Amino acid sequence: MPVLLNAQVQIGEIHVGLSQTFIEKTIQDAIQQIGYLALIFIFIGIFVTVIMVSLIVRPIRAWKKARRSLARATSTIHQRQKQG
Helix, strand or coil, X not given: CEEEECCCEEEEECCCCCCHHHHHHHHHHHHHHHXXXXXXXHHHHHHHXXXXXXXXXXXXXXXXXXXXXXXXXXXXXXXXXXXX
């Protein structure tokens, strides 16, 4: 690219460029940041999944506990009826 004096006389040239190493390092840094973000989102997803599953399973566990209590009570009643 020519360097002009008063837009008429060329007094030199200038070359503009970027270092290949700089470009490669910038790309590598961006890839690394994306990788870190991906890992963070994966861990957040696992954490949210664990919480959601525990909330969903809680009523099932309560039902299971109530069912066992009812089975024990029914078993006790049957045993007393056989003895009595």
